[in-house]
Amino acid sequence: MLRLYFFISLMCLVKSDTDETCPSFTRLSFHSAVVGTGLNVKLMLYTRRNWTCAQVINSTVLGNLNVTKKTTFIVHGFRPTGSAPVWMEDLVQGLLYVEDMNVVVVDWNRGATTVIYNHASSKTKKVAIVLKGFIDQMLVQGASLDDIYMIGVSLGAHIAGFVGKMYNGQLGRITALGYKEPLGNIDFYPNGGLDQPGCPKTILGGLRYFKCDHQRSVYLYLSSLRENCSITAYPCDSYRDYRNGKCVNCGIPQKESCPLLGYYADNWKEYLKQKDPPMTKAFFDTAKEEPYCIYHYFVDIITWNKNIRRGSITIKLSDRAGNITESRINHEPAVFQKYHQVSLLARFNQDLDKVATISLVFSTGSVIGPKYKLRILRMKLRSLAHPERPQLCRYDLVLMENIETVFQPIPCPKLLM
Structure with missing residues (x-):
């Protein structure tokens, strides 16, 4: 072959x-x-x-x-x-x-x-x-x-x-x-x-x-040859689908591992043997400076607004040492419907081992016009790079448009994980 x-x-x-x-x-x-x-x-x-x-x-x-x-x-x-x-x-x-x-x-x-x-x-x-x-x-x-x-x-x-x-x-x-x-x-x-x-x-x-x-x-x-950076890529049909979080199943437990960029890409060849033809396109994002690593999280949001809301989310994580990392999830406006879960793929330049606080900002992108609220029934944060880490939740939040809301997350009940 x-x-x-x-x-x-x-x-x-x-x-x-x-x-x-x-x-x-x-x-x-x-x-x-x-x-x-x-x-x-x-x-x-x-x-x-x-x-x-x-x-x-x-x-x-x-x-x-x-x-x-x-x-x-x-x-x-x-x-x-x-x-x-x-x-x-x-x-x-x-x-x-x-x-x-x-x-x-x-x-x-x-x-x-x-x-x-x-x-x-x-x-x-x-x-x-x-x-x-x-x-x-x-x-x-x-x-x-x-x-x-x-x-x-x-x-x-x-x-x-x-x-x-x-x-x-x-x-x-x-x-x-x-x-x-x-x-x-x-x-x-x-x-x-x-x-x-x-x-x-x-x-x-x-x-x-x-x-x-x-x-x-x-x-x-x-x-990829350095110890402090392993860039994970995600097999996908298009960059758009990857950005919309549709192609990250390889990163969850009980699934095959995701391919790594660079020298260790060869470790994925056993999975390629199962494909016909044995070809895969894999997408990923990078930071603008060395070592270029980006860390992926899913932000799962269930809302209870009566009317549909469309907009983007900016999420910021911080730990007790004062490290802060931010992700603007604005590739495409998300559609929030009552009691429907929306899973947003967030990309951070730092990987914080223990998240102490989370902040969220909701925006419709409108310069003029009324400001909206996003009523969150549940928010859940889960790491793709480290799926073994506890998932973090928060309940009953109301986000005022373009206003930062800061809170301390709690571990999600295991039944929700």
């Missing part, structure tokens, strides 16, 4: 070793991009024996590469200025931190450096042929295709795909950072896969306007 794992829609740029005694990533100038460069592929090996100082290897000299371990290839993409990718060193170190493996940086900067994108893309198959020759030699020495993992960024994802095709889809795994359309077994769409929070929205943002959204995929993948 073709085993591909694609990360979506963004990406692009490596700070190499400053020690001149160690091989470093090829650095070229904008002049080289203008006049063009001939293709030259350099493979640099990092292991836990040489974390920071690379060893140049090729199909005849495998160096310290241990064919009995996993080998991860990192393949960069288009380099219009000739600079080294700023994220490369962090990615190498992060991979080695989470697992004892071989990490091979595929430096094809002499070939990727050009101001004409088509000139770079025309060389991708040639790079793939070089990599196949190297992997063939690994196989001769006893390596297994199951242990080959390729991380491709932008045009590097195309190269990884070509290599995978040369082996009839038998590579252990491919992660592609930088493509919108669904192609893999799991395609992850952060914030819907388009504009990313924290990135410039207009050309006034300068160079970041052109590369920030695209580059974010790399940094989201990097976050």
Whole structure:
């Protein structure tokens, strides 16, 4: 079965070793991009024996590469200025931190450096042929295709795909950072896969306007290698359905676990085997800054207004230490009907272990006109990230429109949980 794992829609740029005694990533100038460069592929090996100082290897000299371990290839993409990718060193170190493996940086900067994108893309198959020759030699020495993992960024994802095709889809795994359309077994769409929070929205943002959204995929993948951030994604048909809380069943007890973004997405492959075809789109939201984690809660509200109320809810949580986190649930106006439960998906930048107080604000969004009340029979807060935590309730609340109501929640009776 073709085993591909694609990360979506963004990406692009490596700070190499400053020690001149160690091989470093090829650095070229904008002049080289203008006049063009001939293709030259350099493979640099990092292991836990040489974390920071690379060893140049090729199909005849495998160096310290241990064919009995996993080998991860990192393949960069288009380099219009000739600079080294700023994220490369962090990615190498992060991979080695989470697992004892071989990490091979595929430096094809002499070939990727050009101001004409088509000139770079025309060389991708040639790079793939070089990599196949190297992997063939690994196989001769006893390596297994199951242990080959390729991380491709932008045009590097195309190269990884070509290599995978040369082996009839038998590579252990491919992660592609930088493509919108669904192609893999799991395609992850952060914030819907388009504009990313924290990135410039207009050309006034300068160079970041052109590369920030695209580059974010790399940094989201990097976050998965850190201990303080596990980004959960939710299989869903659309971003709209995800935002409306229709696709979070994987996060509740007695259901399958939700897929994790990044390095540990592979843990979800057993569930993929049950699907036909084995493909899934997964959506999630992120914060605008590292480590990008968002924590999901459901806010269940039952109202007893005689008339239907339409509006949005802003919820704020605080703990006894003074930490405060807020979520504005305003993706689409909620419809509150008498004695009907409305379940709203709230997203917070912090995950408070013990919530001391909750505040709610109801708004219809109307600038002029009468102010309305929302009469709440019961409100319940439940964590998706930690379903084992006690659910919190409050009863008989009246929210005056645009007025913050603060209260202390109580544990929900078990019969309601």
